[in-house]
Amino acid sequence: MRKSIVLFFTLSILTLLGCSNDPEESSPSRENNGKASEETIQNSVKEEVATKKNVPNFNAFTYNGQRFEIVYFYQNFIDYLEKAKEQPDNLDELYLETVINPLGGGDGQWILQQWGFGTPTRPTLLDKYLQSLIDNHDTIKNLIINALKDSADQLPPGATKYVYVLPANPDDAFTLRRNEGVAGVAWDQNFMTIQIAPPFLKESNLKFAVAHEYHHTVFLENNKLAMEDSLLDFVLIEGKADTFARIIYPDIQTPWSDFSTGKDEIQTWQVLQKNVSSTDSLIKDLFFRGDGVKGLPRWANYKIGNKIMESFIDENTNVSITDWTNMPSDEVLEKSKYSEKH
Structure with a gap:
């Protein structure tokens, strides 16, 4: 299946080949056809918490009839860090297996080529990023939810939006500092990722980034992007x-x-x-x-x-x-x- 991506902080617009569906464990209610079931209560927020280590998992809510899901992709990074302690010389394979393949729907080799998605080589610092995101979960959650609602008020979407929140790669600290702690990607009309570097994060910039990527996803509902674009x-x-x-x-x-x-x-x-x-x-x-x-x-x-x-x-x-x-x-x-x- 052909899949378009728009890079917020990366080198170019690319057209990729790959599966557009995420694995079932990545988003508990995301179906293979990219459509979510109807939510019966308007403007309500449902929060699920993973049992392991009490790590935030996802929020699902409906706003003005539109479905949104925010997936906190933290547990996969925790799994990577645990395995990295046992196999410090096998980081690339472990990262592909525990983080990138689940994120990419089973085969994530193409994701590794994108800026910000390379193997983190400083596990200790990555663990601090993760802990900061978990400790500040309520703030991050509310910023993203409010940004999505503010965006939907201005430009109503026609497709379910999935926002995957990830810790940024500490190896990219120089660029992330300049970008004020946030990098985002709109992969298609449904799916965006937001990578956060807590040491450099400006809360206002997180809201701006979510709105920016949201616009890309709505743009992609009616438009295509390709290498031959001008x-x-x-x-x-x-x-x-x-x-x-x-x-x-x-x-x-x-x-x-x-x-x-x-x-x-x-x-x-x-x-x-x-x-x-x-x-x-x-x-x-x-x-x-x-x-x-x-x-x-x-x-x-x-x-x-x-x-x-x-x-x-x-x-x-x-x-x-x-x-x-x-x-x-x-x-x-x-x-x-x-x-x-x-």
Whole structure:
């Protein structure tokens, strides 16, 4: 089955081959067809707690007729850490077996290739991350639930949403510090992961990340992503998601929100103009990583996408979030009048 993913803090948009269903033990009520049973009580939250070590397992709730499940994928990491003590020279195989394969629906080799999903090599620090997440469970749970409800109020979904919460890999601490403790991935219209690094976490950034990834999942209900998508598509998929999150949380500023200087914006726009229809993965990668020779700052795809969407909103105040979410990229750019202003 073909499966699209949108990476919040990673190198590019990829199209992957793999099973889209998660194993039964990963989400107790997630069915193979990706649809959950109807919840009879509206706006109620049901919490299940795993018997082993009293580790949080999942929350399921229905809000305005829409089903949500938050899966705390902690027990698998605990199992990994326990086995790692006995087999410290076999971390890669243990991590694949206990964490990645269950997360990927049985065969998770392709997940290992994505940023943030490599084998953690510092078990002691990972254990501290896990303990912090468990100790602060109520805070994290409420932040995610509230962000999902805030998002659904602005953009009603049409598909069940599953949010898998994982400890981030301590080996990626440098990037996670810059990202204020959160990394997210929207894998398809149903499924997103949120990785948290407690030492660097800003609670406001967690809400923003959930709203951002939520927008991606709703976008994917009516749109497809593929390697042949243009650079403009690559830019605006992030600009739209960031704009959506900022509409909900206007006071939250993120490190990738804006250009540091007007010169950076001009140089980024010039490169985008020349490559607007390019499907070259290299240029997309440069827009994410940055390139001093081309004058591209780090996270240029987010920054220029935000600027184009900011101009679009100013010029099209009557266009709904749903409409601009599904609007083709070239139409968004044209109606933004961004090129006329620059």
